[in-house]
Amino acid sequence: MGAALALARRAAGHSSPNPNVGCLIVAGGRVVGRGWTAAGGRPHAEAMALGEAGPAACGATAYVTLEPCAHVSERGPDCASLLREAGIARLVVPGADPDPRTAGRGLALLEAAGCEIVCGVLAEEATRELLGFRLRQVHGRPEITLKLALSLDGRMATAAGESRWITGETARAHGHLERARADAIAVGRGTWQADRPQLTNRLPGARRSPVPVLVSASPADTGAGWLHARDIPGLLRMAAAHGWLRLLVEGGPTLAAALLADDLVDRLLVYRAPIIVGAGAGLEGFAPESLAAAHGRWRRVEERPLGEDRLEVLFRER
Numbered sequence: 380m381g382a383a384l385a386l387a388r389r390a391a392g393h394s395s396p397n398p399n400v401g402c403l404i405v406a407g408g409r410v411v412g413r414g415w416t417a418a419g420g421r422p423h424a425e426a427m428a429l430g431e432a433g434p435a436a437c438g439a440t441a442y443v444t445l446e447p448c449a450h451v452s453e454r455g456p457d458c459a460s461l462l463r464e465a466g467i468a469r470l471v472v473p474g475a476d477p478d479p480r481t482a483g484r485g486l487a488l489l490e491a492a493g494c495e496i497v498c499g500v501l502a503e504e505a506t507r508e509l510l511g512f513r514l515r516q517v518h519g520r521p522e523i524t525l526k527l528a529l530s531l532d533g534r535m536a537t538a539a540g541e542s543r544w545i546t547g548e549t550a551r552a553h554g555h556l557e558r559a560r561a562d563a564i565a566v567g568r569g570t571w572q573a574d575r576p577q578l579t580n581r582l583p584g585a586r587r588s589p590v591p592v593l594v595s596a597s598p599a600d601t602g603a604g605w606l607h608a609r610d611i612p613g614l615l616r617m618a619a620a621h622g623w624l625r626l627l628v629e630g631g632p633t634l635a636a637a638l639l640a641d642d643l644v645d646r647l648l649v650y651r652a653p654i655i656v657g658a659g660a661g662l663e664g665f666a667p668e669s670l671a672a673a674h675g676r677w678r679r680v681e682e683r684p685l686g687e688d689r690l691e692v693l694f695r696e697r
């Protein structure tokens with residue numbers, strides 16, 4: 380399932396409106412098929428993996444990072460039927476699909492055909508990978524990741540407004556990887572005016588960049604290719620209209636504080652540089668009710684050095 384989740388990550392940022400799913404088919408201890416959701420959502424991961432496996436899928440085990448779909452779509456056949464017809468003998472999944480059109484029906488269809496179902500494998504990891512998909516089902520909004528490049532003392536810019544660059548080259552390259560998994564990136568007007576960021580994914584071999592969005596109550600003058608949201612509700616409406624699953628917010632401090640105050644941040648990327656800045660911009664616009672209210676909100680799931688800097692990835696506990 381870990382390997383299937385790694386395949387699912389290949390499709391992050393490309394698969395919307397569909398979730399990014401991975402599928403691995405194993406027969407006789409060997410991987411015979413691998414698949415991940417194609418750009419634009421079709422073909423699904425299972426169809427791709429079954430295509431690679433061919434007749435070897437008969438009697439094999441399929442590891443899929445989401446319950447196979449069971450609903451009829453004009454864009455292609457349902458994956459539960461495809462797995463059944465291929466003769467998959469054992470299906471391993473993290474859990475049921477929250478999509479009401481499937482919601483257990485894919486598992487039931489395969490079980491009725493005599494397939495052994497193993498449910499609950501790496502459920503937490505898979506839930507995190509598909510958080511944007513789940514949030515869209517339940518709240519009609521994407522997963523919101525807030526990226527913060529901070530000094531040791533929590534500053535995002537110096538008193539003179541300098542913030543390029545707080546972190547080093549390796550951390551910034553990691554930031555481009557994060558851009559690759561997002562559908563869209565938003566910044567506030569202050570950041571746009573100070574830095575004129577391109578917000579493109581400049582990794583070698585990158586084929587697409589997320590949609591850049593400016594958040595500002597004033598008229599926008601960003602130029603071609605950018606979208607403009609007047610406020611946070613407008614940004615969320617825009618995300619829903621486009622079917623985005625992952626929205627990355629790259630600051631600045633005012634927009635970051637507003638999202639935290641509205642409790643809309645699901646995932647935090649904190650890149651911390653070994654510098655002390657003293658006076659400068661931070662998250663002054665955000666003030667939790669109390670220290671007790673600030674504790675227990677964020678769960679660290681990853682921590683690692685990136686050159687001289689450190690990255691922490693945290694998820695909001697809800």
Ligand SMILES: NC(=O)c1ccc[n+]([C@@H]2O[C@H](COP(=O)([O-])OP(=O)(O)OC[C@H]3O[C@@H](n4cnc5c(N)ncnc54)[C@H](OP(=O)(O)O)[C@@H]3O)[C@@H](O)[C@H]2O)c1
Pocket residue numbers: 526527528529534535536540541542543545566567568569570571573574594595596597609610611629630631632633634635637660
């Ligand atoms: N270290 C880092 O991670 C990082 C990241 C980004 C930027 N920065 C630095 O931060 C500095 C800019 O700071 P800043 O606080 O001015 O940046 P900002 O948050 O990008 O921009 C603030 C502006 O964005 C708009 N905005 C923000 N929240 C909004 C909301 N809820 N609704 C509507 N509009 C909203 C408003 O524009 P209008 O007034 O036009 O409505 C507001 O004046 C620069 O020095 C930049 O280099 C640092």
